[in-house]
Amino acid sequence: MAIPYLRTMGTEVDAFLGQLARHLGPQRKRLAGLLLERLNGELPELWENADIEALTLEETAQHVTALLGLLEARPGAGASKAPPAALDMGRLYARRGIPVSRLLRAYRLGHLILLEQVQAEAPRLTGDWRLIHLASMRLVALGFGYVDRSSEEVVAAYQEERDHLLQRRLALTDRASKRIGTTLDITRTAEELTEVCTEDFADLVTVDLFDSALDAPGRGSPDAPAQRRVAQRSVLDGCPESPLRVGETHAYPEDSEPARALATGRSVLTHIAGNGLPPWVAPSGSHGRVLRDLGLHSVLLVPLHARGEALGLVQCVRHRTSVPFGEEDLALAQEIVSRAAVSIDNARRYTQERATALTLQRTLLPRTTVEQPAVETAARYLPAGSRAGVGGDWYDVIPLSGARVALVVGDVVGRGLHAAATMGRLRTAVRAFADIDLMPDELLTHLDDVVIRMQREESPDQGETTATCLYAVYDPVSRRCSLASAGHVPPTVVTPSAAGEAPRTSGRAELADVPVGPPLGLGGLPFETAEFDLPEDSLLVLHTDGLIAGRTRDVDLGLATLHEVLASAPDSLEETCDRLLTALLPGRPAADDVALLVARTRALDPDRVATMDLPSDPAAVSGARRFASDVLAAWGLANLSFTTELVVSELVTNAIRYGKPPVRLRLILRSTLICEVSDASSTTPHLRRARSYDEGGRGLLLVAQCAECWGTRHGREGKVIWAEQALPAEGVTVVEGT
Template sequence: MGTDVDAFLGQLARHLRPEVNKLATLLLQRLNGELPELWEDPDIAALTLEETAQHVTALLDLLETDPGASAPEAPPVALEIARLYARRGIPVSRLLRAYRLGHLSLLEQIQAEAPRLTGDWHMIHLASMRLVTIGFAYVDRSSEEVVAAYQEERDHLLQRRLALTNRASKRIGTTLDVTRTAEELTEVCTEDFADLVTVDLFDAVLDETGTGSPESPTQRRVAQRSVLDGCPESLLHTGETHSYPDGSEPLRALAVGRPVLHRTARAGTPTWMAPSESHGRVLRDLGLHSVLLVPLHARGDTLGLVQFARHRTAAPFDDDDLLLAREIVSGAAVSIDNARRYTHERSTALTLQRTLLPRHTVKQAAVETASRYLPAGSGAGVGGDWYDVIPLSGARVALVVGDVVGHGLHAAATMGRLRTAVRAFADIDLMPDELLTHLDDVVIRMQREESRDGDETSATCLYAIYDPVSRLCSLASAGHLPPTVVPPSTPGEAARTTGVVELPEVPIGPPLGLGGLPFETAEFELREGSLLVLHTDGLIAGRRRDVDLGLATMHDVLASVPESLEETCDRLLTALLPGRPADDVALLVARTRALDPDHVATMDLPSDPAAVSGARGFASDVLTAWGLEELSFTTELVVSELVTNAIRYGKSPVQLRLVLQSTLTCEVSDASSTAPHLRRARIFDEGGRGLLLVAQLSERWGARHGREGKVIWAEQALPAGSGAAAEGT
């Protein structure tokens, strides 16, 4: 009986073979209503009819040749469709359902043809039972092979996605630059994920001052990349601003903070993608079929929107792609936010630092100066380097350079506090070592105040005082490199070519903030026209250059310098910093001057009240010689009060000195360290009005203490238009 059934099934197969295409069409009509993806995806639709016909042919071949043989392998086109399902993200269960429905439909059609060949219903029944068994065996084997192909493709896709995620983590966020980070996102994702990637950021995110309105809907296209030259998919160019239409999917994605998958094959090209009909035709011609809209969200803020589009890639985006894009954009958003915060902090710190640094040097007769400040490259951040030029009493000047350890807003703010403290201490004419001792105390107090934050405050500082009368330079260092000294060229030389560059022996004390360790003041004499070069370590040291090499290069440049200090600064920066500096750089170059001896008059006084009269006469004679008779009466009063105080309350020796520069300075020195002070005299007091009178008659007055006593000084403005005033400036 089995042989008769097999023969009948072979006869039935030969009868149906001319109807293979018709049977395949009938099967597809049955599947059409339950499996719409067979027709919605053009690639799957193109292969489905061929696959169905091959399945029918394979089953008929089995029935015709040997129904008892094992089921044949699934046709190659079936495996290709399985891979397409995997790439499209269609669940494999949908594919297996198609096999079950197809098997059932094919059995029904074959059974419907059996009565046309025989009226033996017993034979028909046995053939149907055998047909079901053969069909199940074929479907089972085909399903196993199809599922294996599907899973293999899914594993391959997973590996590619993991590789993409790994590349994105390594290549996105390599710099602290917002635009570059956005460009890295587009570069990574157009390699094998999307055909077009655009990154739009809110204008408020790109506003370095942080004053932009976060509610503003305006966005700026900061980066875009396409697999096609010229990026024809986008009407916008990089840097242009735009706003999404009200009610559009991008606005909804931004509002709810969730990514959106949009397939144009179903809904057509929306107006937010193609605002004009001509551009819509361009997108349709390119074959744009799916878009991902992923908001850039970091630390509770929405920064903008990333769009991924596919047109050349046949597989549309699926839910897995949406999750992958969300993961990549999430990491990129943190990097962009880091860059945004860094840029904002750097801009704020740089603005603060430039505000705190001197913009214009006060005009004075002691030195001629030129300066430069260069912030570090974008990777390091703004530091706490500073310089200053502070006019002092007696025609002297203080030259300062310092460096706060660290970078960022905290370092810039600390620099401002230290610079203010230096100016305050300089105003009371402290010696360099005493000034650094007080500044050390300031840093220690700052450390105590900020100990909760965990940031250790430390700094270096070099403080120098130059006296154009004696041509003495007094300086002390708190962990800072000493200045470089370049003596003037010999008379008759057209340019300084002697090659003599000196590094004075200066005791380098500990950095500020250690406490309890002494500072020392060094003194040396400078010839008129000497150069003093003060700088921070960023000028001579770097990641690939040690300090000795930097000093040697600087000395080579200074061995032959032009007369212009500005050009000297430029040459130093060009030779030592050909690129962006790795650290902040502060540079201060000063050329010393010597005060004309004819503008200084000195008189030694005995410790006798009778000497006051002689001091007044001496002052009157000097002012007459200087052509400043207009100031004689006021100056005599000032001299009288200062000399009287020195003789009455001070110690010998007592000396009167008159200095003419941009102002007229009267100085009286004695060996006492007692500090003078103003007080309000009562009506019947015989004394106590001297310093008050001096303060009223002069523009400025003060006291400075030295190793062997003190100096009380008072400055008066020169008469406008006088020859002495012009000569003094």
């Protein structure tokens, strides 16, 4: 008899609950209002944001409807699901970064309050306290079962949204790591930061840098308020939210949030409600109206700090995105901005080092092309692109004794200040060795020793110093070119057109047959000097490998293009250089430094050169003096006869007395008068101070007093002692190259 009784009571309880639900149905709004009123005192955070408040109202009404529907539909029939607004609320809490525990607490409190209201209505429908008691017990069980099921679904929605947000943030972080800092350019790095952050994070991103931070490392300071807008990007065309344009300078008020963020180095999250726009956000009324119309509601201020220096400030703004920034967004922004700050600092440090290296490089290179009687020259130096860095390429034109000239091109392996400084040291060494008239192979041997000593002096972290060099000497008297290569690409020689052919249209362009020795710095390996004759008006083109080689360009193709351009080179060497750069480097700046030196050979008129072979007999000195006097008379330089005869007498006397035959005297007339005496001895004369009772030892002293300069150069066999005298102002007019 007990089981039918319980079944009867269960049916009565379900019927009573259904009756109670129908009775309360018209009072849904009142119940929801009472519920919200109670929750307002317990959970004030539900009303902190307008969107949460609006969704809370909707969610509460849906919960009341769902619970009454569960009672009216006889709950044993099936489980009730959480209303859509509850799932939306879970997702909103996830996007805001609010702990889900606060939402679940609201559910528990809310359903307890709702159950209290429903129980309070039961005595109005029946006086059977036993039925009311059983119905209350059933109501509590149904209510908490509903809360448990709803909570599970809300937590699942919350976690799903959190996972989605986490994936988006990881994707954003991954994009930032790949796309920010792809170049060593400050402005471009700032632009990359704005591009990444406006894709799926902020509606406006601005980057301001201190003017001092744009100059040199160590000068950026938050005490310098002036900042420059280097980049900004918005989801709207034209960045209407920003009162500044890229390139403009400004300063934030001292008591503003941006100024405090810069001073303290701490990021700031600011929520803007209604019309309360601070002055630093809207500096003018018209701009404030624009921001209010757009619905700006939150701003992130993240200082740019790298290696202990303040570089500037990044602002992230939301207006079109309805969800305001949260604490997790602030942490994400700090991570991205910190990476960007390191890239910006790297870029500005590299820019400073590149500018310094480029200045050093250009200072060490020849500033102007000095007019040479032996050759006409034109040169170009192009630094590599900003990402590759300044290298150690150089060229030089060095006047030598005997109207000769040295042409030099070299390339130090490496980039930056170290390469530029090494280049300067090697160029100075080459000039010093050229000054003592070493043969090309001997000069490179000494230069190789210099590089080896530099390697020993350097620390291991600087890397091993090595370089290539091409050294050529051209003599306009004999029209002979001597050159040697230390790992450097041979020069290109363009001989003039044959007689009867159109000039500069059928000249032959080909690589000089030069043995290429090892690069400088290896030591112990020989260099070889190649010699060949060059017809007058030939082109000698020296360059570094950056002109013909590249990451995507074949060396053979580069040489073919070089020869094609040179085969029809114009008369102007400057134009020839421009054509070569246009044809070979159309996409400048190049990936490597480029040094280019183009020389057109000249030949001295045989009438400006006089030679006399002398016997190894002191009596030949007087004949040498008469020969010099007759030559000067023919050249219209009789007023130089006295000093020239004195110089000739002393040099010939020394050669006959201390040298070995054959002895030869040669006079050369160009912009100066050159007197040379050669013999087969390798003994080097030296200047000394003769004592008062010495009978000799004053010859070279007299030569040094009479000549502008003098010196000795050694050949494979023997030596040449030479002296140069300046031509008088009223002397003969010498046409160079004739």
